[in-house]
Amino acid sequence: MSLIGTKWKPLILFHLLNGGVRSGVLQKKIPGISNKMFTQTVRELEKDGLVIRKIFPVVPPKVEYKLSERGFSLEGILRSLDSWGLEDSKH
Amino acid sequence: MSLIGTKWKPLILFHLLNGGVRSGVLQKKIPGISNKMFTQTVRELEKDGLVIRKIFPVVPPKVEYKLSERGFSLEGILRSLDSWGLEDSKH
DNA sequence: TAACTATAGTACTTTTTTGTAAGTTATTGC
DNA sequence: GCAATAACTTACAAAAAAGTACTATAGTTA
Numbered sequence: 001m002s003l004i005g006t007k008w009k010p011l012i013l014f015h016l017l018n019g020g021v022r023s024g025v026l027q028k029k030i031p032g033i034s035n036k037m038f039t040q041t042v043r044e045l046e047k048d049g050l051v052i053r054k055i056f057p058v059v060p061p062k063v064e065y066k067l068s069e070r071g072f073s074l075e076g077i078l079r080s081l082d083s084w085g086l087e088d089s090k091h
Numbered sequence: 092m093s094l095i096g097t098k099w100k101p102l103i104l105f106h107l108l109n110g111g112v113r114s115g116v117l118q119k120k121i122p123g124i125s126n127k128m129f130t131q132t133v134r135e136l137e138k139d140g141l142v143i144r145k146i147f148p149v150v151p152p153k154v155e156y157k158l159s160e161r162g163f164s165l166e167g168i169l170r171s172l173d174s175w176g177l178e179d180s181k182h
Numbered sequence: 183t184a185a186c187t188a189t190a191g192t193a194c195t196t197t198t199t200t201g202t203a204a205g206t207t208a209t210t211g212c
Numbered sequence: 213g214c215a216a217t218a219a220c221t222t223a224c225a226a227a228a229a230a231g232t233a234c235t236a237t238a239g240t241t242a
Binding site: 007037061 | 240
């Protein structure tokens with residue numbers, strides 16, 4: 001479960017289903033996440049092989065995240081979770 | 092995510108897919124869970140409306156857990172998670 | 183040259199989860 | 213009457229997760 005069984009991972013993965021996004025943009029899509037947790041989480045997802053991190057050597061930094069193939073294999077689950085309403089409902 | 096985004100919930104739900112089980116039996120199917128976490132988790136699942144708790148007024152106590160209809164609606168997700176190998180893999 | 187930018191790292195604290203060990207219960211078998 | 217039973221419950225301690233605030237980077241632009 002560690003792959004998606006955390007507070008933020010599924011949410012981040014879900015937002016990446018539509019394609020790669022710049023770091024800052026992605027983070028803004030996740031209200032309530034702290035800077036630290038965001039970085040930490042995407043980095044873990046990268047280690048898990050679910051997302052790919054692309055760095056552009058420019059200043060100020062530019063980094064894009066996108067799903068890996070493995071990440072996309074979760075699409076069904078992610079969409080199920082979403083439509084099941086897990087992100088919102090109680091608790 | 093709180094509904095299944097925890098260490099034990101998905102596992103417990105998964106084991107209930109085959110039908111109702113007695114408390115002690117269910118617990119033994121989940122190696123590594125402490126007594127406290129087991130009780131706590133099934134009780135939360137009950138509050139979430141995903142499992143039904145049936146008490147038999149006997150001594151020593153007898154309690155059975157089974158999935159509610161709502162719980163069964165997670166079947167697809169649970170099986171996907173399982174076949175995706177989330178229970179095991181890294182970390 | 184000083185401020186600004188986007189991304190991330192780090193130290194430290196607080197909060198949340200989880201584990202451990204010890205009760206509690208009411209009946210039955212000895 | 214006393215231990216054994218199944219399913220908890222509780223208090224306390226330990227561990228893990230998350231939050232906060234601050235720092236670094238190095239080109240660009242005012």
